Amino acid sequence: MKDLLGGKGANLAEMTNLGLPVPPGFTITTDACRAYLETGAVPAELADEIDHHVDLLQQKMGKKLGQADDPLLVSVRSGAAASMPGMMETVLNVGLNDDSVNGLAHQSGNPRFAWDAYRRLIQMFGKTVLDMDGEVFEQALDAAKEAKGARTDLDLDADDLKALVETFKQAVHERTGREFPQDPRSQMDLATEAVFRSWNSDRAILYRRQERIAADLGTAVNICSMVFGNLGMDSGTGVAFTRDPSTGQPGVYGDYLQNAQGEDVVAGIRNTVPLADLEQIDKTSYDDLMNIMATLEGHYRDLCDIEFTVERGKLWMLQTRVGKRTAAAAFRIATSLIDEGVIDTDEALRRVKGAQLAQLMFPRFDADAAKDPVTKAIGASPGAASGKVVFTSAAAVEAAESGEKVILVRRETNPDDLHGMIAAQGILTSRGGKTSHAAVVARGMGKTCVCGADELDVNVAQGTIKVNGTVIEAGETISIDGTTGEVYRGEVPVVPSPVVQYFEGTLAADAGDELVASVHRLISHADEVRRLGVRTNADTADDAARARRFGAEGIGLCRTEHMFLGERRESVERLILADNDADREAALAELEPLQRGDFLELLDAMDGLPVTIRLIDPPLHEFLPSMEELAVKVAVARERGEESDHDTKLLAAVERLHEQNPMLGLRGVRLGLVIPGLFAMQVRAIAEAAAELRGRGKDPRPEIMIPLVGAVQELHLARDEVERVLAEVGVDTEIPIGTMIELPRAAVIADQIAAAADFFSFGTNDLTQTTWGFSRDDVEGAFFPRYLEKGIFAVSPFESIDREGVGALVRTGIDRGRAAKPDLKLGVCGEHGGDPDSIHFFHEAGLDYVSCSPFRIPVARLESGRAALD
Numbered sequence: 001m002k003d004l005l006g007g008k009g010a011n012l013a014e015m016t017n018l019g020l021p022v023p024p025g026f027t028i029t030t031d032a033c034r035a036y037l038e039t040g041a042v043p044a045e046l047a048d049e050i051d052h053h054v055d056l057l058q059q060k061m062g063k064k065l066g067q068a069d070d071p072l073l074v075s076v077r078s079g080a081a082a083s084m085p086g087m088m089e090t091v092l093n094v095g096l097n098d099d100s101v102n103g104l105a106h107q108s109g110n111p112r113f114a115w116d117a118y119r120r121l122i123q124m125f126g127k128t129v130l131d132m133d134g135e136v137f138e139q140a141l142d143a144a145k146e147a148k149g150a151r152t153d154l155d156l157d158a159d160d161l162k163a164l165v166e167t168f169k170q171a172v173h174e175r176t177g178r179e180f181p182q183d184p185r186s187q188m189d190l191a192t193e194a195v196f197r198s199w200n201s202d203r204a205i206l207y208r209r210q211e212r213i214a215a216d217l218g219t220a221v222n223i224c225s226m227v228f229g230n231l232g233m234d235s236g237t238g239v240a241f242t243r244d245p246s247t248g249q250p251g252v253y254g255d256y257l258q259n260a261q262g263e264d265v266v267a268g269i270r271n272t273v274p275l276a277d278l279e280q281i282d283k284t285s286y287d288d289l290m291n292i293m294a295t296l297e298g299h300y301r302d303l304c305d306i307e308f309t310v311e312r313g314k315l316w317m318l319q320t321r322v323g324k325r326t327a328a329a330a331f332r333i334a335t336s337l338i339d340e341g342v343i344d345t346d347e348a349l350r351r352v353k354g355a356q357l358a359q360l361m362f363p364r365f366d367a368d369a370a371k372d373p374v375t376k377a378i379g380a381s382p383g384a385a386s387g388k389v390v391f392t393s394a395a396a397v398e399a400a401e402s403g404e405k406v407i408l409v410r411r412e413t414n415p416d417d418l419h420g421m422i423a424a425q426g427i428l429t430s431r432g433g434k435t436s437h438a439a440v441v442a443r444g445m446g447k448t449c450v451c452g453a454d455e456l457d458v459n460v461a462q463g464t465i466k467v468n469g470t471v472i473e474a475g476e477t478i479s480i481d482g483t484t485g486e487v488y489r490g491e492v493p494v495v496p497s498p499v500v501q502y503f504e505g506t507l508a509a510d511a512g513d514e515l516v517a518s519v520h521r522l523i524s525h526a527d528e529v530r531r532l533g534v535r536t537n538a539d540t541a542d543d544a545a546r547a548r549r550f551g552a553e554g555i556g557l558c559r560t561e562h563m564f565l566g567e568r569r570e571s572v573e574r575l576i577l578a579d580n581d582a583d584r585e586a587a588l589a590e591l592e593p594l595q596r597g598d599f600l601e602l603l604d605a606m607d608g609l610p611v612t613i614r615l616i617d618p619p620l621h622e623f624l625p626s627m628e629e630l631a632v633k634v635a636v637a638r639e640r641g642e643e644s645d646h647d648t649k650l651l652a653a654v655e656r657l658h659e660q661n662p663m664l665g666l667r668g669v670r671l672g673l674v675i676p677g678l679f680a681m682q683v684r685a686i687a688e689a690a691a692e693l694r695g696r697g698k699d700p701r702p703e704i705m706i707p708l709v710g711a712v713q714e715l716h717l718a719r720d721e722v723e724r725v726l727a728e729v730g731v732d733t734e735i736p737i738g739t740m741i742e743l744p745r746a747a748v749i750a751d752q753i754a755a756a757a758d759f760f761s762f763g764t765n766d767l768t769q770t771t772w773g774f775s776r777d778d779v780e781g782a783f784f785p786r787y788l789e790k791g792i793f794a795v796s797p798f799e800s801i802d803r804e805g806v807g808a809l810v811r812t813g814i815d816r817g818r819a820a821k822p823d824l825k826l827g828v829c830g831e832h833g834g835d836p837d838s839i840h841f842f843h844e845a846g847l848d849y850v851s852c853s854p855f856r857i858p859v860a861r862l863e864s865g866r867a868a869l870d
Helices: 002-017 030-039 046-061 100-108 111-128 134-148 158-176 184-198 202-211 262-267 275-281 283-300 327-339 345-350 354-360 393-401 415-423 437-445 498-504 514-529 541-549 560-564 566-577 581-605 627-639 645-657 669-674 678-695 712-729 744-748 750-754 764-772 784-789 806-820 836-845 854-869
Strands: 025-028 074-080 090-094 219-225 236-243 250-258 304-311 314-322 373-376 378-381 384-390 406-410 426-429 448-451 457-459 464-467 470-473 477-481 486-489 533-537 555-559 610-614 701-706 737-741 759-762 825-828 849-852
Touching: 002 025, 002 030, 002 074, 002 219, 002 314, 025 046, 030 184, 030 219, 046 184, 046 219, 074 184, 090 111, 090 184, 090 262, 100 111, 111 134, 111 158, 111 184, 134 158, 184 219, 202 415, 236 275, 236 283, 236 327, 250 275, 275 283, 283 304, 283 314, 327 345, 327 354, 327 514, 345 514, 345 854, 354 514, 354 836, 354 854, 378 437, 384 393, 393 406, 393 415, 406 415, 415 437, 426 437, 426 477, 437 448, 448 477, 498 514, 498 541, 514 854, 533 541, 533 854, 541 581, 541 854, 555 560, 555 849, 560 566, 560 581, 566 581, 566 645, 581 610, 581 678, 581 701, 627 645, 669 678, 669 712, 678 701, 678 712, 701 712, 701 759, 712 737, 712 750, 737 744, 737 750, 737 806, 744 750, 744 764, 744 806, 750 759, 750 806, 759 806, 764 806, 806 825, 806 836, 836 854, 849 854
Parallel strands: 384 406, 406 426, 426 448, 533 555, 533 849, 555 610, 610 701, 701 737, 737 759, 759 825, 825 849
Antiparallel strands: 025 219, 074 090, 074 219, 236 250, 236 304, 304 314, 373 486, 378 448, 384 477, 457 464, 464 470, 477 486
């Protein structure tokens, strides 16, 4: 029931049903949050429902909210259906006030604990509910420690904390104009509403956008009776994983912090001890925790992430969820669970993602390169990242926008740093461990992260890092290794990952690399179950050969216009400047043998596999000099009396061909119909290359694709010319002829177009542009960020296919095309062909294959397999 109870609420209920020690409480559903978000007000009936459940909770606990001698205290915590660690709000110790704090001190026998709990409540309430700047409280706490000569907050006694409470209350009054609320029920209601509001906080919206989480889900609110890890050194709090979230290895992984509340661990405020140390600190709680961890992993059949508190030797479970993990851990865990008999191979394939596989293909540091070590800490999220040091999220964003690579260095990150974490190549913190905010969020995003580098003295104000007498300033380059935790000064060279070496064929699957073996098992299974074929977009023999090594089953798009660049521009210029048939034919004759050579290499590299060759698509003036630059050159030469007939004639041609919107002008099939012999030259080159290869005993399989068709008459005319040339060469029945569906009109009349086509390939880049009515080159920087910010786009429609608009046209083209010609072959060759979410759509829609860039082929293979299991 995650959609209703949120992940946290559903899992708390699940643990309760398993008989595990969970503090009593209740969950306010996501329905209530959605109602609040729609109206801006808490639903009227919610108060009575909360009253009823508070009464039940008070009866179960034998104490009441606000009770002076032994008060009931609760936590108010968020919990969405999709895990969003640290992005929404939590308030602990709700129910304390000026009276009940004394009762808590008496009941617990620990005045320091009571006043510490009260200062935490005011601090969290002020920041979360009253929207105060958290620095106000941090500065007051630092001042109290400085006055005491204390190193950590544990060194403050009850009187120090009592004085701090008064300082905090005064800050609330000064900053908000209101007193800190003394009524416990008011505290609960205000905190609940703050959790609802936090669903649409800037950081939550940014995180949802990054993780592609729907904006209309809402969050549940969990009201739980408090258990206290800050009652003394026999108490504490921690986070545990049933397996290492970085590597996937079984074992005891996590962090523990004595005499602390849960937020202290994830915030990285104090450095923790390894979870294994709990065995020496509290053997009974440790043994109980190990048993519970085994129970939870067996129940969920996956890596579990667990939050727990020990209250005077009694273990309590505060949360569990299927844990976020690194890409490497995802593959290792999936195959380990197969070997352990916990899941089958289909389920293992469902548990890994194409985006994770893409991360594993990133380079890593060269082990043999010279390095200048700075320190070694906790490798919290693997990868190899280098960049200039920045100390604030704002600086990271600014530098990234100007094209610079940066490493975000902080004492510890908090949810407000999310935009800087996204912008940075990697994150380095001097505090926290594998379960800190920085570590959890970085792993979720696939960002390199090193945490707990406590040797580093990070001074944000001065913009320096000091370590062992070395000073590193803002703007200097450092490198961080998220696997080993090592930090280096300067930029360290990188080498290909073993996963890329495996796909390249230079590292065998059984060479002993556990990660490579896991990838091999799962991608092999994906190949067994997938229905979609996977081709590549490639224009050169080198790209084709690499794609084939990566598993491509052919070429879905060869862009022939790339073959007209470089030294061949002169021939193109002569073609454009030709003002009679003889000159035009001479220019085409120059280009034809060059094209034939290109196709010979390409078809040879893909021998035995289909190669879809798109005839020239962009406007011819794209191959000419800039009109502005050429006009200046001609004007200067004319002024000097050095005017060139060629340049003058070329300028006239450029001006003649210039279009206000070339993407909607003379291009594609239109160009082939207007420039006599252009398509014929390309087709002849293809046919002759195929014939030559067949003469060598090869098996070339070219397919000719006519671009930008919007009317069946265009395709008929183009096809007639293609068939005529093929017949002249003698291969008239051996080469399929098809078209790109990249205009809305083409999708709508696909039944007509199918009558003249052997295949369709959906060009979703142009189809997206023509459906939305904008040019990709112009709009992505102009207003896409604002559209993403405002929720008009959840993700760029060029990155992941717009299912409702562009996707509907694709479905229309498929349905109408196959209705007219049931055996019509259908593929997609836009950038969406390598996007994981889009691949699932293309599978559902019924395409035969996807085509993508060579490096995305393994991702497409994996996701096509996963799509077949949906």
